Amino acid sequence: MGLPEKVRIVEVGPRDGLQNESGPVISTDIKVELINRLADAGMQYIESASFVSPKWVPQMGDASAVMAGISRREGVVYAALTPNLKGLEGAIAAGVEEVAVFGAASESFSQKNINCSIAESLARFIPVIELAKQHDIRVRGYVSTVLGCPYEGDIDPAQVASVSRELLDMGCYEISLGDTIGVGTPTKARKMLARVANEVPVTKLAAHFHDTYGQALANLYAVMQDGISVIDTSVAGLGGCPYAKGASGNVATEDVVYMLNGLGIKTGVDLDKLVEIGNWITRQIGRNNGSKVGLALGCDQ
Numbered sequence: 421m422g423l424p425e426k427v428r429i430v431e432v433g434p435r436d437g438l439q440n441e442s443g444p445v446i447s448t449d450i451k452v453e454l455i456n457r458l459a460d461a462g463m464q465y466i467e468s469a470s471f472v473s474p475k476w477v478p479q480m481g482d483a484s485a486v487m488a489g490i491s492r493r494e495g496v497v498y499a500a501l502t503p504n505l506k507g508l509e510g511a512i513a514a515g516v517e518e519v520a521v522f523g524a525a526s527e528s529f530s531q532k533n534i535n536c537s538i539a540e541s542l543a544r545f546i547p548v549i550e551l552a553k554q555h556d557i558r559v560r561g562y563v564s565t566v567l568g569c570p571y572e573g574d575i576d577p578a579q580v581a582s583v584s585r586e587l588l589d590m591g592c593y594e595i596s597l598g599d600t601i602g603v604g605t606p607t608k609a610r611k612m613l614a615r616v617a618n619e620v621p622v623t624k625l626a627a628h629f630h631d632t633y634g635q636a637l638a639n640l641y642a643v644m645q646d647g648i649s650v651i652d653t654s655v656a657g658l659g660g661c662p663y664a665k666g667a668s669g670n671v672a673t674e675d676v677v678y679m680l681n682g683l684g685i686k687t688g689v690d691l692d693k694l695v696e697i698g699n700w701i702t703r704q705i706g707r708n709n710g711s712k713v714g715l716a717l718g719c720d721q
């Protein structure tokens with residue numbers, strides 16, 4: 421199939437990147453500035469907040485205030501996670517134009533993350549997607565643990581395919597495949613994708629790879645050969661997984677943009693601005709910069 425001409429980057433730093441920070445709750449102002457700066461750097465899709473239980477994820481407790489504080493730019497999608505109807509109702513009230521539901525390919529992970537089985541989660545998403553449709557809100561679907569689970573180890577690609585298919589059938593326009601704990605390697609990623617692509621057209625799939633084992637760029641390069649052209653990333657590689665010891669964040673946006681620039685693949689993102697943002701946000705929250713490119717290009721900043 422060969423590499424795509426263009427890649428759409430889904431920036432998840434303000435949500436996936438910040439949700440697991442264990443220190444004090446990050447201020448709404450910092451979150452809003454992060455989102456505004458990412459839009460200024462050319463990001464056209466920014467997952468900005470999460471309408472989940474603040475008891476489960478305290479860092480996302482100010483989702484409505486974050487959405488209200490953003491200076492919206494034309495052409496930029498500011499999305500949010502909504503695990504259930506309560507979340508979607510909050511998102512609608514906050515003027516969110518796109519949301520995501522999130523399931524898993526592993527039963528144990530589903531229980532730990534959203535307190536229900538896979539089947540229960542899928543049943544819960546049906547009314548969420550129906551209500552979203554009534555409000556002209558597009559819904560993205562996530563499947564976690566597609567290349568491994570912290571509790572169950574290997575996950576059968578057929579299970580990933582089945583959950584992905586169900587999400588597509590119930591109305592998700594795109595399915596993002598999450599290597600939640602970053603354990604995948606290129607051959608495994610391609611095998612998983614090949615199985616899922618039997619059920620869901622590859623043009624409706626995105627790669628959401630964490631970099632825990634330093635494999636994310638290699639895995640992305642591998643699945644791009646098979647038609648993946650939507651990639652989820654997090655500035656400065658922010659993030660982690662509360663359920664996996666030592667888990668790093670998502671693949672860093674800077675690293676992906678650098679690789680894509682080198683491959684001659686268009687993203688529309690300003691790498692210099694991105695590097696500045698990565699250095700700024702990591703200073704703000706007192707965390708190491710997880711982007712190799714950010715460290716290399718930002719050493720004078």
Ligand SMILES: CC(C)(COP(=O)([O-])OP(=O)([O-])OC[C@H]1O[C@@H](n2cnc3c(N)ncnc32)[C@H](O)[C@@H]1OP(=O)([O-])[O-])[C@@H](O)C(=O)NCCC(=O)NCCSC(=O)C[C@@](C)(O)CC(=O)[O-]
Pocket residue numbers: 436439470471472473474476477501503504506507508522533534535562563564565598599600628
């Ligand atoms: C799904 C629930 C809510 C179920 O949690 P539950 O405890 O089963 O929910 P419940 O329906 O029994 O309600 C319990 C309480 O939560 C409240 N509640 C219920 N829903 C909401 C809501 N939407 N917003 C705010 N509050 C809510 C509800 O009102 C009630 O409040 P109380 O009466 O006790 O005061 C909970 O498990 C939860 O919030 N989980 C979120 C977990 C999460 O955000 N994980 C991270 C995102 S997924 C991810 O990062 C992976 C991904 C997407 O990036 C891909 C990858 O890398 O793999």
